[in-house]
Amino acid sequence: MRKFTLLIFICLVQFSFAQRKGYWQQKVDYKMEIDMKESSYQYDGKMKLKYTNNSGQSLNKVYFHLYFNAFQPGSMMDYRLRNISDPDKRMVTNIGTKENPKLISRITELKPDQIGYQKITSLKQNGTDVNYKVDGTILEVTLAKPIKSGKTAIFDMVWNAQVPEQIRRSGRNSKDGVEFSMAQWYPKMAEFDPEGWHLDEYVGREFFAPFGNFDVTININKDYVIGASGQLQNPNNVKGYVTNPTIKENNGKVSWNFKATNIHDFVFAADKNFVVDHGKSKHGVDIYLVYKNDKSGSSWKEAMPYALGFFDYNSEHFGEYPWKTYSIIEGGDGGMEYGTATLISGNRNLESLVGTIFHEAAHSWYQQLFGINETYNEWFDEGFTSYVEQMALLNVYEKLKVIPSNPNPDAYRGYIALALSGKEEPASLLADYYNTNYGYSLEAYYKGQVLAIQLGYIIGNENLEKTFLKFYDIWKFKHPSGNDFKRVAEEVSGINLKWYFNLFLNTTRKIDYAVDNVSNNTVTIANKSDFAMPIDVLVEYTDGTKELFYIPLREMRGEKPAENLVEYQGAKRTVLEDWFWTKPTYDFKVSKDIKEVSIDPTKRLADVNPENNVFTK
């Protein structure tokens, strides 16, 4: 009997926490070996890919991404650059003047020996040749035999590739002189999930792929040092990782072997001038800083303590970092996150380097550990990562003892500028389809971050912290949607959040509340917008005392608990009757003479017109 009740209890607890019943995901296991031809910036590759179909249906086709093919004149990425009004500066050349710029796509200008490509020369499914065709950056494979649900297929692929001039993220000879920045360098199995196949061409935005294990061997000239995803298996036989290694070379080449478990994006970079620093965090993560031993990498020598502090802080507040290693590698053209690694460009001061490390390493949660669909949930990926980065900067870098109620007012300023710019598009739009890079960037990084901070305003900052940890427990190594995060927040707080996520993500509606009127002892608050929110109103009386009035929104079907925040200290808290969205104004009575009335002094409410939020007598 006891056992029985315990079992029921466990079931209730598990299913009440917002797990999707019948959830499934595909699995990939890559074993790859590549032979670098350094002087021509080409390589030969072969892979054995074990693909496991957990979908519940038979598959007649599979698809791969061939991302390097984007870096060819006439590609979708090229046309996008030629036609978007505000192209990424890294990807265009200005042939006009500073005052009268004339921007041309750098891809258009690439010569045959500078373009990128991945050319398949052989592809077999369980030993049988299969038919395939390539459209731009997508490889479509018609299977020899369907892969039944629950079954596995082995793909043997042989290909050769040319590493493009660096245009974006990956490529040869970065601005800082890193020779090989190798991201999206291998034919990558596309994601198939309950929404179907995700066959987005590489136009500019980020990635989405199934989880799996990687075993990667890179044969390269003996003078190179490599930084990569996962764990180096033969540090004693290669340059850079141990003192006095016994280099094992073969015709002037050395084999590097890396293994990574349960990631969905494998990166590496190689350069003759790389050096490697190693540190271990208190939580046991081996951190590698791999950087050029010249001016471009000079600030990296000082970055290790901050990187270690970041991983310890984050493991305590957002869930334990589950892998053994993290490599921070100089390369690329800014900062970009990959499985257990990042490529970060050089020539930056320590503050900029630490900020970028914190951002990219935070993606180990909101991208790598929760395999977010970045083809349209970029607010979840960049916004939540920016939130985690900011919390770590305040705690670890600035060592603040008291974290502000709103940890990032800058994100609010950015979002409000976007909301008032006329260039805002709904956050649920496909990431590549934004009309401007401006609209995409401010929405992804700022509006996404505001969504998280403002969620703290709705459910309380303590509930927000609990939500992050609970979400980690349920969704690590899976592909959660924004709705999955919302469901955890609802379960943790007991507050219904349907209205909030819908209006904030699927529309460009803006919030504007006002203190409409104060007469005698009655305060009138007005919703001047088409976006209803719960409202905190702090009233200061002429006798110097304060009272915090909390007006829940009826749709919440619950109330935010009292919060212990600096702005509310010493104030009595009074919970008022619910308000609801069909009613534009709300009155409440106070018992004493009013000196000042202010809506949300914590400034977590994303009110686009804060001027009318305070009344002073």
Ligand SMILES: [Zn+2]
């Ligand atoms: Zn990011």
